[in-house]
Amino acid sequence: MSSASQTLTGRLGVHPEATQGKSRSTRAQRWDRLVVMTTTPPRAVAASASDLRKTYGAGDSEVRALDGVTIDFNQGEFTAIMGPSGSGKSTLMHCLAALDTPTGGSVVVDGVELSTLNDKALTTLRRERVGFVFQSFNLIPTLTAKENILLPVDLAGAKPDQEWFDQVIGAVGLADRLGHRPNQMSGGQQQRVACARALVSKPSIVFADEPTGNLDSTSGAEVLGFLRRSVDEFGQTVVMVTHDAVAASYCDRVVFLRDGRIVDELRSPSRETIGEHMTALQVGSAPGGDL
Ligand SMILES: Nc1ncnc2c1ncn2[C@@H]1O[C@H](COP(=O)(O)OP(=O)(O)OP(=O)(O)O)[C@@H](O)[C@H]1O
Ligand SMILES: [Mg+2]
Numbered sequence: 001m002s003s004a005s006q007t008l009t010g011r012l013g014v015h016p017e018a019t020q021g022k023s024r025s026t027r028a029q030r031w032d033r034l035v036v037m038t039t040t041p042p043r044a045v046a047a048s049a050s051d052l053r054k055t056y057g058a059g060d061s062e063v064r065a066l067d068g069v070t071i072d073f074n075q076g077e078f079t080a081i082m083g084p085s086g087s088g089k090s091t092l093m094h095c096l097a098a099l100d101t102p103t104g105g106s107v108v109v110d111g112v113e114l115s116t117l118n119d120k121a122l123t124t125l126r127r128e129r130v131g132f133v134f135q136s137f138n139l140i141p142t143l144t145a146k147e148n149i150l151l152p153v154d155l156a157g158a159k160p161d162q163e164w165f166d167q168v169i170g171a172v173g174l175a176d177r178l179g180h181r182p183n184q185m186s187g188g189q190q191q192r193v194a195c196a197r198a199l200v201s202k203p204s205i206v207f208a209d210e211p212t213g214n215l216d217s218t219s220g221a222e223v224l225g226f227l228r229r230s231v232d233e234f235g236q237t238v239v240m241v242t243h244d245a246v247a248a249s250y251c252d253r254v255v256f257l258r259d260g261r262i263v264d265e266l267r268s269p270s271r272e273t274i275g276e277h278m279t280a281l282q283v284g285s286a287p288g289g290d291l
Pocket of ligand 1: 056057063064065083084085086087088089090091092
């Protein structure tokens with residue numbers, strides 16, 4: 001066996017002798033090769049929710065914003081969360097990103113169950129393992145683009161990884177805007193700064209709540225293109241809330257929420273299939289799905 005194939009079988013966890021024994025039949029050897037070629041390890045889970053519940057108010061004014069949500073977000077996938085206004089999309093994101101505390105159920109981010117963490121550990125997790133992009137950019141107006149992007153790293157008292165910083169800035173196309181303050185940039189540029197800020201600490205997962213909601217279609221496409229590249233080129237995991245079928249069509253998967261529950265899901269979505277599912281959601285039944 002060549003050293004290259006030994007390395008390959010070693011990486012795949014197949015003992016080298018299993019593919020070369022003289023007493024084994026040719027058919028068995030072919031089967032071994034087939035197993036090596038077709039066995040791809042399952043993707044690891046970046047974040048998950050289990051029977052997640054969030055209730056606001058009590059008695060007559062009680063609102064069940066989340067009513068038992070169970071979901072996994074695989075590493076290296078771009079997921080959209082869609083659903084009517086008030087269906088619980090932002091509440092789900094905030095609970096997953098440790099920005100809000102659920103009433104029941106559990107959230108695991110990067111293998112850590114959030115309810116086991118004290119306030120200090122939650123702050124560290126939010127800073128180091130989670131990136132968040134808000135609809136309204138949330139940049140600090142007195143800081144330059146570069147200072148805004150490096151803020152999470154500075155707050156952590158860490159040294160920026162220059163190579164990674166340059167890679168992110170290159171991907172987001174902001175190299176010539178680093179000295180500008182937010183009011184000297186367009187909305188699209190500001191949101192790209194916010195995306196770079198979310199990525200600079202190499203988080204396990206990035207959450208984006210309607211990141212293109214305040215942008216025109218050209219600026220929106222720039223931001224979506226960047227989020228897509230961060231998944232394809234850097235293996236980033238991204239979860240994005242959106243009302244827009246075009247934005248959701250950049251994703252690998254779309255999850256549909258209604259009344260605080262997951263009611264439908266699409267893989268490899270297109271604008272057309274997303275539109276059909278959204279229409280079905282409004283009228284109460286999804287194509288091929290039992291609502
Ligand atoms: N702080 C709060 N106090 C009381 N009710 C709340 C609070 N935050 C959210 N809700 C309620 O929880 C439900 C889910 O709200 P959420 O903001 O998650 O919806 P959404 O799907 O993000 O909607 P939108 O598309 O309009 O942003 C809504 O009925 C909302 O009124
Ligand atoms: Mg919302």
